[in-house]
Amino acid sequence: MTYRLAAKFYDLFGSKNDLEFYKELALQSGGKALELGVGTARVAIPLARTGVTVVGIDNSVRMLRVAIEKLAKESAAVRRRVILKRGDMRDFELKQTFSFIYIPASTFDHNITVEDRKRTLNCIYKHLKKDGIFAFDLEQAAPSKPEKSWWIDRKEIEGGKMVVRSVFTRRDLTKRRCSLDLFFDVYKNGKLLERYHEYGEVAIISKDEIIGLLEETGFKVVSVYGDFDKSKYQKDSSKIVLVTKRE
Numbered sequence: 001m002t003y004r005l006a007a008k009f010y011d012l013f014g015s016k017n018d019l020e021f022y023k024e025l026a027l028q029s030g031g032k033a034l035e036l037g038v039g040t041a042r043v044a045i046p047l048a049r050t051g052v053t054v055v056g057i058d059n060s061v062r063m064l065r066v067a068i069e070k071l072a073k074e075s076a077a078v079r080r081r082v083i084l085k086r087g088d089m090r091d092f093e094l095k096q097t098f099s100f101i102y103i104p105a106s107t108f109d110h111n112i113t114v115e116d117r118k119r120t121l122n123c124i125y126k127h128l129k130k131d132g133i134f135a136f137d138l139e140q141a142a143p144s145k146p147e148k149s150w151w152i153d154r155k156e157i158e159g160g161k162m163v164v165r166s167v168f169t170r171r172d173l174t175k176r177r178c179s180l181d182l183f184f185d186v187y188k189n190g191k192l193l194e195r196y197h198e199y200g201e202v203a204i205i206s207k208d209e210i211i212g213l214l215e216e217t218g219f220k221v222v223s224v225y226g227d228f229d230k231s232k233y234q235k236d237s238s239k240i241v242l243v244t245k246r247e
């Protein structure tokens with residue numbers, strides 16, 4: 001997914017319940033944090049407000065642009081604590097190590113192939129301090145989830161406009177891929193002003209596969225949860241939330 005068109009609407013529909021989870025781990029780790037796929041800095045800015053310094057990498061110029069605009073409205077101290085860089089999570093070299101690396105919002109699922117996943121994990125391992133924490137979350141293809149789904153929601157924006165987002169997803173469990181069509185329709189007084197369409201594909205990664213890859217890379221899996229409330233992981237959980245460590 002390029003997020004080329006979705007960037008300007010991302011935060012509008014981006015209410016997620018993961019902030020406290022990542023904030024707690026960042027504060028526990030006590031050092032500099034690295035976020036991969038930082039996007040609009042939805043998580044990085046709240047972390048910086050609590051005193052954490054975050055380096056954020058993203059490969060989408062549009063998403064980073066939104067993050068920069070948001071950051072400009074923050075205090076000087078917060079602005080200093082968020083360092084944004086354009087880069088690919090599968091291949092980066094920052095010449096520094098971190099006590100906490102995290103990837104929220106199922107962004108690791110953007111590693112479409114097994115090779116992509118291995119490259120990303122190797123880069124993370126290289127950038128994590130000994131005893132450092134690496135935490136991330138994946139979407140789970142729970143058996144109860146339908147193969148095809150569709151949902152629609154809407155938000156009011158400035159100028160009396162309304163943005164309607166329609167999301168269509170199709171899961172192919174044989175290919176281990178989920179494809180998404182995103183439509184954003186901007187209306188004013190019931191009249192359609194603009195329509196944006198974005199297509200993307202993400203991987204469907206199982207708990208067993210990711211644990212195998214993590215251990216192969218050298219990470220110790222500390223906890224696997226089914227959600228950000230730290231509820232026990234189950235086959236039907238909607239998420240796979242992992243906390244790992246570099247020993």
Ligand SMILES: C[S@@+](CC[C@H](N)C(=O)[O-])C[C@H]1O[C@@H](n2cnc3c(N)ncnc32)[C@H](O)[C@@H]1O
Binds near residue numbers: 014041058
């Ligand atoms: C679902 S958004 C998450 C944004 C942000 N982390 C959050 O939690 O709101 C995924 C982000 O990952 C970025 N991304 C996807 N593939 C990437 C890659 N290979 N390297 C770096 N960033 C990537 C996208 O551009 C997008 O900003």
